[in-house]
Amino acid sequence: AQSVSQHNHHVILSEAASLELGCNYSYGGTVNLFWYVQYPGQHLQLLLKYFSGDPLVKGIKGFEAEFIKSKFSFNLRKPSVQWSDTAEYFCAVPRDDKIIFGKGTRLHILP
């Protein structure tokens, strides 16, 4: 069955640094993948999603993720982070009729 794992639990970066958060998925047929973000005090919201087609997916606020089938990965990237990117990020995968979330990565950006 599909599942995801996030290995970075807590990441601290300075503003303007580049970001890459890891997400690995287990094989299980057709692959659909999501990244969700939860800003402090706000709702969980969809950042980007991959269903098929171009493996490089663009999301909101300058984020992107690349689906690499050979590595079972769907890492989230941003070339230059801002203080406002401080949040918790969740990789997720649909399984049956529901979505399974990873444990999350807490990102803290130093001003």
Place this chain on the structure above:
Amino acid sequence: EAGVAQSPRYKIIEKRQSVAFWCNPISGHATLYWYQQILGQGPKLLIQFQNNGVVDDSQLPKDRFSAERLKGVDSTLKIQPAKLEDSAVYLCASSLASGPYEQYFGPGTRLTVT
């Protein structure tokens, strides 16, 4: 478009007491989910409704948790009696349909059991 509404936002109760959470999904969304998010973990699905029928409640501790979706719109989640380990944020989400569709989340209810 109004988002998913939840109330209350915060609740503190003593163990063995009961508590209820309310969720109003986005209008027209057939599928409603309740998640439990314990500090430091991702959301864990408790129960999924399609209209007013239960699709999946395999992770719901049925000896103490119950949920219903009235007329396929609003939903309530109840815990009776509460345990210390139930302290968590309870999230409600809705989507147009079941499957790999975007889920829209409410602000959550933070429950503290003392």
